[in-house]
Amino acid sequence: MIIFVFLMGTILGSFYLVVATRLPKGEDILFSRSHCDHCHKELKWYNLIPIVSFLGQKGKCTYCGEKIALLNLTCELITGLCFALAYYFFDFSYNFWEGLVIISLTIIIFISDFKYMIILDSPLVVGVIVTFVLKLIYFGLNQTLYDILCGIALFCVMLLIEQIGQIIFKKEALGGGDIKFAFLIGFILKFRLGLIALILSTFLALPYSVASLYLIKNNEVPYGPFLAGSLAIIFFMMDKFQTLFSFLFHI
Template structure:
């Protein structure tokens, strides 16, 4: 029952994270202002704000003007709910569970903002940085300074790539990896980067192959960073153990 409860909490928070991810990059308040259709500006009713369910019942379209609703909304809501449930099943009600919830919340907002605007807002990173730092102090890695090394490795790794590629990646990705390193430690941060580039390569080739985009279209890297980092966070130790057993 607690797993189900946390799933629904995640759904509700995922709906709020949609608002944060869409408004913060535009400098809008996340507290003031009713939710509205971005096409016709009609204020949404309570029945239109039920996470995932409203999207399905409305068949992905605004009741007022019939304009298409971004699938981004239900994807964020459902993913947040599922990840909250997985976090509880993985860690129970422990300190690490709260690290996971904060980590997932950061990623949900970043996912929305990067998909919508290709921006990873500094305000979001600065808000979550002290929360994750406090959570890691309460539930430290072993050894505890692995978080500090991870933050430095994550930041510098992307910094070097940006310098070498002359802007091939964004500064937002670099700052995000610094925060990721704080949570994962240096080994899992390196794994997260490898998985992110792997997912990014597969995703880009697939989008090009199915002609969803062409070579001139920029692709946000944030979602791949999120996917790679979550993979590393939840099963990274197992992946590293498998790799060492298989190849060494």
């Protein structure tokens, strides 16, 4: 079963890379066939098997010999491994399925936000729908509606931070994608842990922001990957964060 989950992960990982690199350029992903980015030749099914095709073709396009970005292999392997780990730790439980949602979003947001400075709407919408269905099945309607309220509350917190940032820095401090993403974080983690995720993400982003400002004089930092990273960290280590929280605030 774990091998099956790993293989599903590699297939989806390969799809996520397509989503994260083609959608920001306005390319169709559902109805257009996969093609080589260099010679634009349409790829056959045997060029599209995760990992195997990359290794079989020695990392080059069969038609023009152009190198295929190593990101393809990395993305397939990492998604497969994370899926397998989620199965290993959680079996087929709510945490497993919701874990897959978080892993998938994290991978797509890492690529699209670092490469194109954008958090795509469609993966967020799919994430919200899948989370809604999962919560409905595992926790019932009342709990699901309460968690949606948590999402709205965290969305408002992020909106407030954005407004304050605009007043202080006199320019857009957060992207619209970051604010929409905050809704999903609150929906998944509930309000308290969601708030901790926002705080943790600023600590994760800080070293990168400082380095990027001083080393390459760039003050535009993608924030999405750090939000996604802290969502993943807190979700997968939730019990530890809950202990920490009750220790700090005696709640």
